[in-house]
Amino acid sequence: MPEDVPPLPHLTPEEFRRHGHAVIDWIADYWTTVGERPVLSQAAPGSIARALPPSAPEVGEPFTALLADLDRVVLPGITHWQHPRFFGYFPANSSPAAVLGDLVSSGIGAQGMLWSTSPALTEIEQVVTDWLADAMGLGDWSRSTGPGGGVIQDTASTATMTALLAALHRATGGTARDTGLQDGRRYAVYASTEAHSSLLKAAMMTGVGYANVRQIAVDPGTQAMRPEELRAAVEADVAAGVVPVMVVSAVGTTATCAVDPTRAIGEIAAQHGIWLHVDAAFAGVAAICPEHRDLLDGVDEYADSLVTNPHKWLLTTFDCSVFWVRDRAALTGALSIVPEYLRNTASDSGAVVDYRDWHPQLGRRFRAMKLWAVLRTYGLDGVRAHLRSGIAMARRLEELVTADPRFELALPRSLSLVCFALRDGDRTAGLMEAVNASGIAYLTHTRLGGRFVIRASIGGVWTTPEDIELTWRALQRAADGLA
Numbered sequence: 001m002p003e004d005v006p007p008l009p010h011l012t013p014e015e016f017r018r019h020g021h022a023v024i025d026w027i028a029d030y031w032t033t034v035g036e037r038p039v040l041s042q043a044a045p046g047s048i049a050r051a052l053p054p055s056a057p058e059v060g061e062p063f064t065a066l067l068a069d070l071d072r073v074v075l076p077g078i079t080h081w082q083h084p085r086f087f088g089y090f091p092a093n094s095s096p097a098a099v100l101g102d103l104v105s106s107g108i109g110a111q112g113m114l115w116s117t118s119p120a121l122t123e124i125e126q127v128v129t130d131w132l133a134d135a136m137g138l139g140d141w142s143r144s145t146g147p148g149g150g151v152i153q154d155t156a157s158t159a160t161m162t163a164l165l166a167a168l169h170r171a172t173g174g175t176a177r178d179t180g181l182q183d184g185r186r187y188a189v190y191a192s193t194e195a196h197s198s199l200l201k202a203a204m205m206t207g208v209g210y211a212n213v214r215q216i217a218v219d220p221g222t223q224a225m226r227p228e229e230l231r232a233a234v235e236a237d238v239a240a241g242v243v244p245v246m247v248v249s250a251v252g253t254t255a256t257c258a259v260d261p262t263r264a265i266g267e268i269a270a271q272h273g274i275w276l277h278v279d280a281a282f283a284g285v286a287a288i289c290p291e292h293r294d295l296l297d298g299v300d301e302y303a304d305s306l307v308t309n310p311h312k313w314l315l316t317t318f319d320c321s322v323f324w325v326r327d328r329a330a331l332t333g334a335l336s337i338v339p340e341y342l343r344n345t346a347s348d349s350g351a352v353v354d355y356r357d358w359h360p361q362l363g364r365r366f367r368a369m370k371l372w373a374v375l376r377t378y379g380l381d382g383v384r385a386h387l388r389s390g391i392a393m394a395r396r397l398e399e400l401v402t403a404d405p406r407f408e409l410a411l412p413r414s415l416s417l418v419c420f421a422l423r424d425g426d427r428t429a430g431l432m433e434a435v436n437a438s439g440i441a442y443l444t445h446t447r448l449g450g451r452f453v454i455r456a457s458i459g460g461v462w463t464t465p466e467d468i469e470l471t472w473r474a475l476q477r478a479a480d481g482l483a
């Protein structure tokens with residue numbers, strides 16, 4: 001029998017070692033030279049796909065052929081998120097330590113759906129989410145040693161949907177999981193008009209419905225939710241027999257990094273028994289710096305759950321979104337099902353956590369490894385230095401914008417995000433397009449009260465003060481060109 005099995009074309013561990021070294025060299029060279037490339041991909045639609053053969057090769061090629069295509073085919077179609085002058089959206093930091101941690105996770109290739117399917121995967125995840133909670137100054141409610149705890153999910157969008165599932169479980173007394181939302185009642189969720197679209201998606205997916213998301217007005221000067229408007233909306237719903245299920249407080253909105261008043265929102269939520277979910281996807285990690293702890297004011301007293309994304313500013317390769325919940329029973333109550341093939345003595349003993357019950361999917365990889373690698377190799381001091389340098393560079397850009405009479409801030413800087421525009425109304429979009437077309441830097445925009453506003457989102461791994469000066473000169477040249 002064994003002689004009938006042909007040799008299989010796996011790379012041997014020795015070949016893996018050789019090609020692996022070449023891949024690491026390629027990544028290191030990429031990081032060293034990425035700043036010389038235009039930030040935004042210039043690829044035309046379809047051009048990357050056309051460079052590939054229409055079907056997979058019948059006979060395997062050498063790995064080196066793939067490596068050659070990274071430069072030839074892949075990089076022309078990459079917008080360089082790790083470029084030192086990528087200032088779009090929010091940073092998607094992929095630090096060297098995190099990349100190595102992620103590689104280890106791939107190499108181990110373990111499935112962490114149950115504690116018993118790899119105890120290290122679950123227990124390291126519990127410890128690093130506790131470490132991060134501690135670093136951010138979160139209270140005991142967030143720790144794995146109590147009735148709540150943290151879990152690493154793929155994205156904040158999934159975490160927010162998971163929070164809504166737990167909130168529905170609580171609000172329906174458990175019937176949501178058994179019979180769905182078919183009890184004839186209507187349910188509503190609340191967030192500011194500036195909150196992330198993932199809440200609308202979560203409402204669509206959970207059966208609450210898009211039309212039952214109450215979008216609460218913000219203060220135009222701060223873009224933060226007006227709690228009195230929230231109170232009015234909740235009271236109107238209660239009077240109409242609608243059940244308020246969840247309110248989201250945004251700590252750092254995506255458009256302008258506005259910070260909702262979580263304490264005031266939490267007081268209203270507590271009065272009405274509404275689940276309070278804090279979406280701190282981008283800004284939450286700033287609380288690792290004691291001078292920014294006020295971002296999370298009210299969270300310890302009122303939050304039922306909080307999400308923050310190490311895969312944005314905190315140096316950790318996508319995907320890594322940490323979600324903490326005060327009462328894990330609401331989560332597992334909403335999501336646990338135990339088919340026979342997953343039964344095991346460790347789970348039955350109740351002594352362990354099975355993370356499969358903490359999010360929609362079953363299988364899960366060892367995401368804690370890359371966050372562990374970041375927290376250990378940077379140390380909290382190193383992490384703080386990174387966060388503070390992003391803020392300092394944003395402050396520098398803010399100064400430059402303020403000093404040039406052609407420009408103005410659209411809002412005061414929030415952490416590492418600067419929102420600005422030309423004073424002269426309609427020309428800001430053209431200015432931004434000119435800078436992006438130059439390849440020197442990449443910026444994205446939002447609209448504030450209809451006005452086009454450029455967002456410069458600082459905080460990349462490789463960004464230096466010199467990159468801010470280069471970008472500012474590109475903005476000035478573009479402004480000269482418009483004159």
Ligand SMILES: *Cc1c(COP(=O)(O)O)cnc(C)c1O
Pocket residue numbers: 090154155156157158196198250252253254279280281282309321
């Ligand atoms: C980025 C962002 C999200 C979505 O993050 P994903 O992890 O990509 O789902 C949600 N909320 C806020 C405030 C964000 O900035």
